[in-house]
Amino acid sequence: MGSIVHYAPISRVVVFGGTHGNEMSGVTLAKHWLKDPSEIQRQTFTTESCIANPLAVEKCVRYLDQDLNRCFSNEILRSPESEGDPYEVKRAREINQQYVSGVPSFDFAFDLHNTTSNMGATLLRCSKDDLLSLHLANYLQSNSEDQSMPCYNYLIDIPEKDNAYLQHITKHALCLELGPQPQGVIRSDMLSRMRELVNQALDFINLFNKGKEFPSFETDIYKFVSRVDFPRDSTGEIAAVIHAELQDKDYIPLKCGDPIFKTLSGKDVYYEDEKVLYPTFINEAAYYEKKVAFILTEKVNWKVPALKVEQ
Amino acid sequence: MGSIVHYAPISRVVVFGGTHGNEMSGVTLAKHWLKDPSEIQRQTFTTESCIANPLAVEKCVRYLDQDLNRCFSNEILRSPESEGDPYEVKRAREINQQYVSGVPSFDFAFDLHNTTSNMGATLLRCSKDDLLSLHLANYLQSNSEDQSMPCYNYLIDIPEKDNAYLQHITKHALCLELGPQPQGVIRSDMLSRMRELVNQALDFINLFNKGKEFPSFETDIYKFVSRVDFPRDSTGEIAAVIHAELQDKDYIPLKCGDPIFKTLSGKDVYYEDEKVLYPTFINEAAYYEKKVAFILTEKVNWKVPALKVEQ
Numbered sequence: 144m145g146s147i148v149h150y151a152p153i154s155r156v157v158v159f160g161g162t163h164g165n166e167m168s169g170v171t172l173a174k175h176w177l178k179d180p181s182e183i184q185r186q187t188f189t190t191e192s193c194i195a196n197p198l199a200v201e202k203c204v205r206y207l208d209q210d211l212n213r214c215f216s217n218e219i220l221r222s223p224e225s226e227g228d229p230y231e232v233k234r235a236r237e238i239n240q241q242y243v244s245g246v247p248s249f250d251f252a253f254d255l256h257n258t259t260s261n262m263g264a265t266l267l268r269c270s271k272d273d274l275l276s277l278h279l280a281n282y283l284q285s286n287s288e289d290q291s292m293p294c295y296n297y298l299i300d301i302p303e304k305d306n307a308y309l310q311h312i313t314k315h316a317l318c319l320e321l322g323p324q325p326q327g328v329i330r331s332d333m334l335s336r337m338r339e340l341v342n343q344a345l346d347f348i349n350l351f352n353k354g355k356e357f358p359s360f361e362t363d364i365y366k367f368v369s370r371v372d373f374p375r376d377s378t379g380e381i382a383a384v385i386h387a388e389l390q391d392k393d394y395i396p397l398k399c400g401d402p403i404f405k406t407l408s409g410k411d412v413y414y415e416d417e418k419v420l421y422p423t424f425i426n427e428a429a430y431y432e433k434k435v436a437f438i439l440t441e442k443v444n445w446k447v448p449a450l451k452v453e454q
Numbered sequence: 455m456g457s458i459v460h461y462a463p464i465s466r467v468v469v470f471g472g473t474h475g476n477e478m479s480g481v482t483l484a485k486h487w488l489k490d491p492s493e494i495q496r497q498t499f500t501t502e503s504c505i506a507n508p509l510a511v512e513k514c515v516r517y518l519d520q521d522l523n524r525c526f527s528n529e530i531l532r533s534p535e536s537e538g539d540p541y542e543v544k545r546a547r548e549i550n551q552q553y554v555s556g557v558p559s560f561d562f563a564f565d566l567h568n569t570t571s572n573m574g575a576t577l578l579r580c581s582k583d584d585l586l587s588l589h590l591a592n593y594l595q596s597n598s599e600d601q602s603m604p605c606y607n608y609l610i611d612i613p614e615k616d617n618a619y620l621q622h623i624t625k626h627a628l629c630l631e632l633g634p635q636p637q638g639v640i641r642s643d644m645l646s647r648m649r650e651l652v653n654q655a656l657d658f659i660n661l662f663n664k665g666k667e668f669p670s671f672e673t674d675i676y677k678f679v680s681r682v683d684f685p686r687d688s689t690g691e692i693a694a695v696i697h698a699e700l701q702d703k704d705y706i707p708l709k710c711g712d713p714i715f716k717t718l719s720g721k722d723v724y725y726e727d728e729k730v731l732y733p734t735f736i737n738e739a740a741y742y743e744k745k746v747a748f749i750l751t752e753k754v755n756w757k758v759p760a761l762k763v764e765q
Binding site for chain 2: 171174203259323324325326327328329330332334335380381384385386387390405407426427428429431432
């Protein structure tokens, strides 16, 4: 008994680094693999590496005009080009042209990110329907049980038509989000862990292509619920900072009455919801401008059917 | 026996935050104290707060055109103004005008910084001759012996004529350099430690003004020796990263044979000098563009004479 999900074999994989130009693990690896791609080749498919936002990488900033990782909506990709388009809009169209509209097109994208939050190795997916990447995430988790940097399965469940993330463009995709690492810094521990995860992920795809059947499993998924902003004063300025007791506590259950902020005059602000949720992206540098202090998730348990390549 | 150093009483103190616009402890405190300066007032002197680089703070970047903290040279401050001057050059002249050339001028400046390096609470001075700030550093160290974030005494010994740091403009000055903290992030622990240090420093100045004699003491000082760049390939690109065994080991003695870098092909690079030195600013984000992977210091022991206010 039990159904098996079938997908076509993967023939072309692309590994994006530098989607945000100051997230240095992916930038460093993508640059290295562009010079020497031998490490990321496997028997049953080809892999390319790409710096997604080269000008942002050159300047070591997140982006020039707007967040590239919110430019891959159908609306942007299908709208006519215009001289005054923001750099990242142009770049999104170029990437789509090169890896998707082209023949042959790519069927798996890795997108390599870092966060200043204590998120360990977060395996972030934007589609609940892509069961290949969910099996892949499970494979990475199973391979990392003795690791000091744990793997977390993260889902931002976005309807296909609204998905503007880079991982929207290919049929299958996974974003690796490793932290904590400051923007503009290459930490050896983050770099080697990300390198290992990409290599294990490529091994998984190779096994999949070769016909290995991956059994059904149960897994915990941290699923996006809501964004929480900093308390602000009447001018819109931040009036309280992440509480010392919340800082670095990503994925630790947040319970009613737990302190979440401290005002500059020393007052504690508490979490007041009766529902236990799991905070993530706590104090992520890039989210200050998005007015996000942390992101709440719920932990859901899924049963995932077995997987095998289409014959 | 034993000489006593005398200085005039301090009448006006300025606390600069946001000299680098993305070093958030100082930015946050300076903004807060601009709104409510009561916390930083003392009986015997007045204190003002100032955002040194307001446009960089607004954009949450280190600087717009060039590093403001290298713009306070005599040459820049005395040269004629020109329309095309970089923003930070203009701003350095404005700050100098407001706090030094003005009457009455300020006699003590604090400059609040953060680093991505594991530097704890580093008390950084650019003049070996300012014994008031050295006594102040000793006072802060004595008050922090039970702290999880230790205080270090740091000296970049720059001849007065070559000093381009903000702390050059006043007779007495101290830079607080707290880390690790990512750029663009406000960590509660760093914020409260910096706040405490500034308050203790103001207490010290108050005691000094009131005539308290501070006895002579011996102290260890980490003194700038040299900058070390990353290994680079023929195109100038970084070819090795800070070794995992060096990362976060600021102020830990570096001995011949210790690994300092790891190349992307996995080879260790070792420290080869016979002289034991003390690495600092290891993996500071802002120093990548300065081609600095870390800064070597030597630990020197100084005997500092007693201090008392001039009557």
